[in-house]
Amino acid sequence: MELKISGVSFGYSDTSVLHDLWVDLDGPQLVSILGPNGVGKSTLIGCICKILSPKVGAVLLDGKAVSEIQLKELAKEMGYVPVASSDSFPMTVVDAVLMGRHPFSKWRTDENDLRLVYDTLCRLEIESLAMRQFNELSAGQHQKVVLARGLVQEPRVLLLDEPTSNLDIRHQIEVTHLLRELSREKNMLVIMISHDINIAASYSDNILMMYKGGIFAAGRPWDVITEENIRTVYGVNCQVVDFKGKPHVILDDTMKELPDIDWKPPYNSESHPTLNAESQE
Amino acid sequence: MEGFDGFVHERKRYIFRKWLFITICAVVTIVAIILEIGSGKYDITFSESLDLFIKHLQGITPQDAATKLADSVVWGRVPRAIGAIGIGAILGMCGCAMQSSMKNPLADPYLTGIASGASLGVALVVIMGISVAAADSYDLAIMANAFVFALIPASVMVFFTLVKRNISTSGVMLVGIAVMFFFTAITTMLKYVASDSALADIYYWNVGTINNINWSNYLFILGFGLACLLVLQYFSRQLNILTLNDENAQTLGVDPRKVRTYLLIVVSLFTAIAVSYTGTIGFVGLVGPHVCRMFLGSDNKYLIPASAMSGAMILLAADCLAKNLTMGGLPVGVITSLVGGPLFLFLLIKQKRNIW
Amino acid sequence: MPDMVEPSSSEDFVDKYYSYIFLKIVIIVGLVITVFLVAGYAITIGAGDVTMMETYNYIFHHIIGTQYEYRSPDWFKDFAIWNIRAPRVFAAIIAGFGLAVCGCVMQSITKNPLADPYTTGISSGAVFGVSIGMVFGFSLGTDFGNLGLMFNAFLFGLIPAIFIIIVASNSGRSAATIVLAGIAITYIFSSLSTITMMFADESTIKKAYLWQLGTMERVTVDMLPIMFFGVLACSIAVYVFSRQLNLLYLGTGSASTLGLDVSTFRSIMVIIVALLTSTIISFTGVIGFVGLVAPHIMRQFISSDNRFLIPAAGLLGGAFILICDTIGRSPTLGWDIPVGVVMSFIGAPLFLWIIIRSKKGAI
Secondary structure, three states, rough: OEEEEEEEEEEEEOOOEEEEEEEEEEEEEEEEEEEOOOHHHHHHHHOOOOOOOEEEEEEEOOOEEHOOOHHHHHHHHHEEEOOOOOOOOOOOOHHHHHHOOOOOOOOOHHHHHHHHHHHHHHHHHHHHHHOOHHHHHHHHHHHHHHHHHHHHHHOEEEEOOOOOOOOOOHHHHHHHHHHHHHHHHHHOEEEEEEEHHHHHHHHHHEEEEEEEEEEEEEEHHHHHHHHHHHHHHOOOOEEEEEOOOOEEEEEEOOOOOOOOOOOOOOOOOOOOEEEEEEOOO | OOHHHHHHHHHHHHHHHHHHHHHHHHHHHHHHHHHHHHHHHHHHOOOHHHHHHHHHHHOOOOOOOHHHHHHHHHHHHHHHHHHHHHHHHHHHHHHHHHHHHOOOOOOOHHHHHHHHHHHHHHHHHHOOOOOOOOOOOHHHHHHHHHHHHHHHHHHHHHHHHHHHHEEEEEEEHHHHHHHHHHHHHHHHHHHHOEEEHHHOOOOHHHHHEEEEEOOOHHHHHHHHHHHHHHHHHHHHHHHHHHHOHHHHHHHHOOOOOHHHHHHHHHHHHHHHHHHHHOOOOOOOOHHHHHHHHHHHHHHHHHHHHHHHHHHHHHHHHHHHHHHEEEEEOOOOOHHHHHHHHHHHHHHHHHHOOOOO | OOOOOOOOOOOHHHHHHHHHHHHHHHHHHHHHHHHHHHHHHHHHOOOOOOOOOHHHHHHHHHOOOOOOOOOOOOHHHHHHHHHHHHHHHHHHHHHHHHHHHHHHHHHHHHHHOOOOHHHHHHHHHHHHHHHHHHHHOOOOOOOOOHHHHHHHHHHHHHHHHHHHHHHHHOOOOOHHHHHHHHHHHHHHHHHHHHHHHOOOHHHHHHHHHHOOOOOOOOOOOOOOOHHHHHHHHHHHHHHHHHHHHHHHHHHHHHHHHHHOOOHHHHHHHHHHHHHHHHHHHHHOOOOOOOOHHHHHHHHHHHHOOHHHHHHHHHHHHHHHHHHHHHOOOOOOOOOOOOHHHHHHHHHHHHHHHHHHHOOOOOO
């Protein structure tokens, strides 16, 4: 299974957001997209799952351009878990999660679907909320339900926009760990936007660090998360240490002024990285 | 897996409650039918009408003159009852579909400008004698005009969704409203120059009545009602997905714009059919779905049939009341509003959780 | 979308903000001038020759109290302008202004773009009052005839508001619930009107229909002060609260935490809208369209900030009704077209055109 981002550029009418992105994601793995606010992370995800149409370039899933795939077919392959604050409506949690089975479901809700929903709820430790009303939940519970909906879709590619932003530290770790496990278990390519550099570094196979609408660095956590990179991209001084074999960032303080370097994206059609899962575990 | 079984059990109970509500509605509807055929100029008691109805269905011919008379009276009212069910069901279902599709509690089946279009069509016939049907029958001319003109605003709305690709849901509704104002203006001009009696005619047509349903057309109405149910039930799953915002709906394989446009067309067609028979009976299509939502939640799979039945119930009940209260003088549209309105207000004030 | 270029200093930023506001004020001033000019022109229409400059002259002099010799040509002109033509023109401006302002308020309270001043059901109450006045001669005023009808319209128009307030006063109620209550009330009162009409003969039905149609004809110069001050007072009251109205857009939760007592505020707003709308209806009948559409149109140019939207929409509403009324009674056409009809004929296509041309996502 292969997701190729080939020369994707996107902009709204007067502003350009993404410039000429090139990267290949090969095989099931957990990829985290990091980067400062406004750099285009959500936009990139939007382009991948066809919510947004790139002005230039294409996203290819197993060789086929996403723009050519019918919406209903694409929904069977790709799932999307939106940022937590989007809608909230009166419906039971079960029904809200069951919606994720829509691309597959027949008229009757069959028992397999229900079993899947139940298992997913248990894995996220929210099975007690099953019959509660969706719009009466706390922000963290809400986020887990939306995550469950995406998981239940059993897609080959799962895109998540800040799936742990409202969760407490225990659940942040658990959910990220779960996403990595699932990528192995279900052969899923999981792409998530994250603001927590350390948790992302602990569990991701690969990291895409974005900067000014392009890919600044892509590759294994040790290669991407360096003091130099963080200083350039985020404008933050830090120390990177080895914790249990993974890079761990200790934040120092912000720089007085963001370094405005003349930066050209290192990747283009001739040379761009192909990322795949770590061979161990 | 004890946990899973418990989960399934809970869910079954939850679904059962929904079906219970629908069944209760169905039973009440049947009761209402019997009441309906029993009431009118000659009042027949409930048990007697039930008896006569069943006997007639079994093909037993009554022996004595008195029973013969009662039988013919009761049986004569059947088409009207069936008509009420068909129309009420169509209005209820279409209202439900519009509310779910537009995610707006202000939506009712006439949102697509049907009422203003139909009024214009009728006004044209009554005041100017113009009709799209080259029919000699006055009633047929009114029906044909009402139907055709009712669809024009909806066509404009569909046109706008095609021409302006990024129009929002509210935008489409505003288009419908703009067309409605335009048509109402034309109608107003016509009414301005109309004779007093023509004006009264139009006024009563607008309020709505079931009087026009009889042996020649009741089967059509029933047929349309069933067709409407089948079509909207087919869309019910997609309607559910539409509750999400448009982006999410897309990622689950549902194109929101396409689905909304289809629904617009379907609702307009069926409502226009209903209106051409009975005029614009208000309230049924707006409030029936709401009440169902209060009891059933927002799953359209159950809401659509429930709205159909509650619509039928409301209309039947209103017609019974209309016949009983004023010897048939009061149009049914008045009763639906007068009785239903306060009831609905009461429910709104007492509701604990917001359904929107 | 974040702009890639940030203002280079805080002064720069402040300048940008002020010029942004300045633009809005320019638009509002432009509208005021438009209204002024159209009013002047409108008064010149009618039997007898008066030019625009003369119009302004006479009105100015009348306001400062110049008296003319009885039955002199000046006196005739002054009388014609002030007593015959001006009332209609002023009434149009005032009514349009008031309705548009109510529309803004209703759309903010219900957060529903389909809301207008009549979403509260006031118009159906007023129409009911007029129906029973005409059919049964029942009036709450001391006078029968037109004044009695006006009283009926006004007082009965307030009854729906009472119900709405009961619903709106519970802050847990979503905005949608308020809308629904308004709809239910509208249904109740229109059916009551229908019942009343059943006791009427056909000519009364026509009379009732014509009354509620929406027209400036019935406004006389003695009524004008009441109408003017009523609408002025209510509009000022609304404007005073325009910042709070803005808060309602955030949702009841956020608004409360920003210090707004949502339930009380909504009730107060409904009361003001009710008074304003009822007042206007009792003078002019039910004029639709402007209360819904004027806020939408101005939102395209001014944004949803009520501090600017309210005066702008009000002025647009006033100008629009005035223009339509003037067209409706222009001597070139055969007869007197009711203002609501002209508005729909002109306004609907105009509105549709604006929808086509609006920016992505704006409508």
